[in-house]
Amino acid sequence: xxTIVDAKGLSCPQPVLMTMNxxxxxxxxxxxxxxxxxxSKENVSRAAMAQGWTVKGVEPEGTGYRISIAKD
Amino acid sequence: MDDPNxxxxxxxxxxxxxxxxSKDLAIIQTVDFFTPIVDDPYMFGQIAAANSLxxxxxxxxxPLTAMNIVCFPIKMMDISIxxxxxxxxxxxxxxxxxxxxxxxxxxxSELKYGxxxxxxxxxxxxxxxxxxxxxxxxxxxxxxGTGIINTAIKAGMAKEESVAMVVHCMARLNRDASEVMQxxxxxxxTDITGFGLIGHAFEMIQGTGxxxxxxxxxxxxxxxxxxxxxxxxxxxGTYRNRDFRMQxxxxxxxxxxxxxxxxxxxxxxxxxxxxxxxxxxGKMIKRLKERGIEEAALIGEVVDDHKERIAVVLNN
Numbered sequence: 001x002x003t004i005v006d007a008k009g010l011s012c013p014q015p016v017l018m019t020m021n022x023x024x025x026x027x028x029x030x031x032x033x034x035x036x037x038x039x040s041k042e043n044v045s046r047a048a049m050a051q052g053w054t055v056k057g058v059e060p061e062g063t064g065y066r067i068s069i070a071k072d
Numbered sequence: 073m074d075d076p077n078x079x080x081x082x083x084x085x086x087x088x089x090x091x092x093x094s095k096d097l098a099i100i101q102t103v104d105f106f107t108p109i110v111d112d113p114y115m116f117g118q119i120a121a122a123n124s125l126x127x128x129x130x131x132x133x134x135p136l137t138a139m140n141i142v143c144f145p146i147k148m149m150d151i152s153i154x155x156x157x158x159x160x161x162x163x164x165x166x167x168x169x170x171x172x173x174x175x176x177x178x179x180x181s182e183l184k185y186g187x188x189x190x191x192x193x194x195x196x197x198x199x200x201x202x203x204x205x206x207x208x209x210x211x212x213x214x215x216x217g218t219g220i221i222n223t224a225i226k227a228g229m230a231k232e233e234s235v236a237m238v239v240h241c242m243a244r245l246n247r248d249a250s251e252v253m254q255x256x257x258x259x260x261x262t263d264i265t266g267f268g269l270i271g272h273a274f275e276m277i278q279g280t281g282x283x284x285x286x287x288x289x290x291x292x293x294x295x296x297x298x299x300x301x302x303x304x305x306x307x308x309g310t311y312r313n314r315d316f317r318m319q320x321x322x323x324x325x326x327x328x329x330x331x332x333x334x335x336x337x338x339x340x341x342x343x344x345x346x347x348x349x350x351x352x353x354g355k356m357i358k359r360l361k362e363r364g365i366e367e368a369a370l371i372g373e374v375v376d377d378h379k380e381r382i383a384v385v386l387n388n
Contacts, residue, residue: 011308012223012304012305012306012307012308013223013224013226013227013229013304013305016227016303016304016305017227037308038308038311039306039307039308039311042304042306042311043304043305043306044304045304046301046302046303046304046306047303047304050302050303050304
């Protein structure tokens with residue numbers, strides 16, 4: 001089961017902060033982050049990688065993106 | 073506009089308009105205002121004023137008078153905030169030897185402040201953003217990364233000393249840099265603001281048939297900027313500037329994407345980008361440092377090959 005962080009409608013750095021908080025909380029596993037701008041898509045992916053997580057996939061969803069990140 | 077006295081007008085994407093009054097005198101006019109980028113209203117006033125004055129300095133001129141431009145949500149915000157902003161602006165004008173001649177304010181849902189500035193210059197001394205020749209060295213007078221650092225400040229992740237350094241740098245006048253470039257002799261100049269280093273550098277070569285090479289490792293950066301870019305604390309403007317110019321820029325794979333991002337980062341009250349003849353570049357750097365502009369650095373050169381393209385390499 002992956003947790004979902006819904007950062008739609010929020011501008012940076014908010015989605016990045018929400019992602020980092022979730023990473024700190026769950027420590028490993030899978031997280032899905034929902035964003036709705038290209039800036040947030042790129043920043044959230046960077047934030048995940050900087051924390052040692054892998055970006056598994058970025059798919060368009062609605063007017064935004066669904067970003068899946070994971071860490072074993 | 074078909075006025076022979078208009079030396080620099082709208083057609084040139086330059087920093088300010090320049091209009092010839094007599095054979096010895098031209099006026100420089102510019103206007104700029106924006107929303108707060110720091111929490112401290114006094115510092116915001118200083119930064120906004122320094123930013124507005126910079127357009128006159130970038131033309132090599134001397135600012136004389138200024139008018140305040142204010143948009144203020146009077147029903148939602150305490151008037152003391154506006155007083156502090158205006159005090160900051162006025163202190164910066166005093167430092168620049170500029171007289172406040174008036175201003176205009178409107179009620180707005182979002183706070184904005186800036187200046188309309190009038191300056192003077194000898195018509196033959198005007199430094200536009202074009203005129204650089206192949207072989208000219210490019211000198212930058214302030215570190216890059218204010219957009220990224222400001223995003224990190226919003227995220228509460230910037231160290232106190234970084235915040236202080238960025239605020240101090242944004243509030244610093246480009247006057248000394250401008251005086252040095254006029255004294256030593258420059259061929260072209262622009263200030264680095266919203267389009268970032270690469271966007272404004274482009275304006276220097278557009279339509280000229282010249283190209284530019286930047287040495288990424290020599291570009292002065294705010295400490296932590298690369299790290300924040302890596303962490304995803306990048307403003308949308310940086311990505312937009314990058315995507316807009318990417319087709320005209322060749323970045324060496326040795327330059328990390330986080331470092332190259334900073335070359336696209338929109339700057340608030342950024343430094344001057346000066347094109348200096350090769351034989352004068354060393355002296356100009358030396359004089360800039362003597363005037364306290366420690367971060368001044370030679371960051372690239374104008375070239376004859378790769379027409380109207382910018383190459384970014386790691387070292388020269």
